[in-house]
Amino acid sequence: MTDQTAGTPIVVSVRGEANVEADPELCEFAVTVTARDKDRRTALEQLTRRNKDLLDQLKAEYGEALEKLETGRFSVYPEWRTKRDKPGPYQGSVRIRIVVKDFTILGEMVTRIADAEGRTIDGPFWSLRRDSPVYRTARTEAVTEAIRRAREYTAALGSHLTTLLELADTGLSTGATPAPHTRMMYTMSGAAPGAMPDEGPPALDLEPTRQTVYAAVEARFSATQPAEL
Template identity: 75%
Template sequence: MTQQADKPAGTPIVVSVRGEANLEADPELCEFAVTVTARDRDHRTALEQLTRRNKELLDQVKADYGDALEKLETGRFGVYPEWRSRKSDKVGPYQGSVRVRIVVKDFAVLGEMVTKLADGEGRAVDGPYWSLRRDSEVYQRARTEAVSEALRRGHEYAEAVGSTLVELLELADTGMSGGSAAHPQGRAVYAMAASAPGGAAYDGPPALDLEPVRQTVYAAVEARFSATQPAKL
């Protein structure tokens, strides 16, 4: 609490406080990425192979899990030669890759979805990354609780010296952050597709058991109140 000195009796004082809130909530979205790759000695063949595998992935996601999706986006794409050595201008096989970003809102299908997509030829999966929506009501609750905490502290400081809050002079948002408590972006799991050993029939992998990472949201405000002159000084 701050008090302006050498003021006549009855002159309001200023009480400055900080209110904070730290909430935990279940994530609302889960993001992971599938990178589709292709490799061949012929540039055209590598490109056609990559195009086919990318289409197979997108068709599979839309057909099997369309209702569970929040977003499906194509990201980085590239096709390039493998140089045999730095001292030679000879070109080796060509390789290419396409990265597809998948954001899921229905966690009930997530474990099955990840393993099935990773099981495709020439695919690599990384994720999951858990998060809240940008407009999640959790952020609003954190802000509201931070303001309530500032108001409570203001009253407590004023009452401690026999003063009373009069009016709010200023309320400033000092920042907000979100993420999981232990890992800001959640946990990472990497999976590479592989063929069944010995060419045996492959029925597909079991669904991956994924445990959502709780998200932590922190909010803080600074408030300034005018108050009556203390009665205990």
């Protein structure tokens, strides 16, 4: 090593990555309420009633367990077979987004809200909250990994880190092992005369899917020149 390079710092560039697994914090379902009748007004009234029944049921029975309850797309339209035909029966639908934070009621809630005519459920979709501490944990572990790698490289050279020059966040993502989504459609029917009161369908056993948060950073450090190479 020459005298000119002895005091010149070297630059060490590394990448730090982390994968952190955690239990989900939220569970989302989408319920589509439908109605169909040859008369447009009747179809609309039927849809309005079914939509109100669902919202009232969710708020009354599971209000404290919900993170969000939102109404999405709404439509009422005639069914056409061909352009020359007269309009057929009218079809109406409204989509309700349900986000649950209390998983203890999930199985019961899903089957109870599905046990009515004209309801279709899509889900479950598991997730973390946007401000979940799991994301911070992943970022911290990625930075720690970058520092560890840089120290190992400089130790192998016989030098040591002196200054952090740059730290860049190159990616943060959340993933989960794909799980089959449950799609359910139940039709309510009247009980036979003399039958025992309907206690409702049994609760559906739902197993949460663990979430994986991936974080990556790129870091550049200055380090002392090695004593010898």
